Amino acid sequence: MAYKGLVAAAFTLATLANAKPLNRRVACADGRSASNEVCCQLFPLVDIIQEKLFDGGECGEEVHESLRLTFHDAIGFSPTAGGGGADGSIIAFADTETAFHANGGIDEIVDAQTQFIADNNVTISPGDFIQLAGAVGVANCPGAPRIPYFFGRPAPKAASPDGMIPEPFDSVDKILARFSDAGFSSAEVIALLASHSVAAADTVDPTIPGTPFDSTPGLFDSQFFVEVQLKGTAFPGTPDNEGESKSPAAGEMRIQSDEALARDSRTACEWQSFVDNHDKLMSAFSDAMVKMSVLGHDIKDLVDCSEVIPETTPLPADAGPHLLPATTMDDIEQACADTPFPTLTALPGPATSIPPVPPS
Incomplete structure (x- = not known):
């Protein structure tokens, strides 16, 4: 598209040089208040993001893709191999980075955000915008x-160097090594995978776009961690697809790397720990996301503008970890050697097909 080739110089950072948090809150022009005056410009931008990019504040396809973009931009960082981390290079150098194999399908949200930046005169850096959109978007998802x-x-x-982004068919060894190089522990890797709770696959099998990774893609919950632990059958359609694995239900996709991480002795117990501990899931995901969002930067050089992120909503009262209809605890493939898998009950009714996430 016309804006795809924008270079980094086209974006300016509307901030004060070396701005530091103030000891008192300041009044913004729109009546809201912030801990630092540079954050005031973000309130109206968040309103526009919610209205125009996220269809009024939905937890839908654009949120899923914006959350994916935060990771694909940030993980392009290595103390030895280079890369700027969470710097927006995937937008500023889109022609280069969207051509990487691991970034298949990412061009759609890159184009959408680039167009949004141009259409709305956004004057913050692309790195700031990508991480802002991701944090705002996930806040729309209950839980x-x-x-x-x-x-x-x-x-x-x-541009980030190629080969920095883990792929669905990578081994656990390769995934953990890449994350370790970027400064993440194995526990933080599993925490970041909570993003798959509100995710869907468009390009693993392009004939079935919008295929979710769990049965509740509109909720940030632990169902992803439950359902990847279930026994699966070959996913219908194209069983030889690269990176494709088994699925516990029709209409749902499981990728090989998720299945392997759920069953590896280095990560299985951390994976299982999220099944019935939503507070831990939220806390671990938030901490890992903040760490990822500042990769390549010194957080002391940045301004805490957390107040601009919308308040979140809790999970519905009837939500909670459960087995899929027509499954039992015998379908759980126990992998953690330290503690038994939490006892869950199945939703009533026969096995059903999980509907795809509709395009925005």
Whole structure:
């Protein structure tokens, strides 16, 4: 598209040089208040993001893709191999980075956000915008934490190197090594995978876009961690697809790397710990997301503008970890050697097909 080739210099950072948090709140022009005056410009931007990018505040396809983009931009960082981390290079150097194999399908949300930036005269850096959109979007999903947001990333200087983004068919060894190189523990890797609770696959099998990774893609809950632990059958359609694995239900997709991480001795117990501990899930995901969102930057050089992120809503009263209809605890593939899998009951009724996430 016309805006796809925008270079980093096209984005300016509307902030004060070396701005530091104030000891008292300041009044913004729209009547809201912030801990630092540079955050005031973000309130109206968040309103526009909610209205125009997220269809009035929905937890839908654009949210899923914006959350994916936060990771694909940020993980392009290595102390040895280079990369600017969460700097917006995936937008500023889109022609280069969207061509990476691991970024298949990411061009749609890159184009959408680039167009949004141009149409709405957004004057913050692309790195700031990507992480802002991700934090705002996930806040729309019931059960999600309110992720702290830090502002002030400079414009990116270069494209990320290729080969930095883990892929669905990578081994656990390769995934953990790549994350370790970027500074993440194995527990933090599993916490970040909570994003798959509100995610869907468009390109693993392009004939069935919008295929969710669990049965509740509109909720930030632990069902993803339950359902990946269920026995599965070959996913219908194209069983030889690269990166494709088994699914416990029709209409649902499980990728190989998720299945492997759920069953590896280094990560299985952490995976299982999220099944019946939603508070831990929210806290661990929030902490890991903040760490990812500032990769390549010194957080002391950024301004805490967390107050601009919308308040979140809790899970519905009837939500909670459960087995899928027509399954039992015998269908759980126990992998944690330390503690038994939490005892769950199945939803009533026969086995059903999980509907796809509709396009926005």
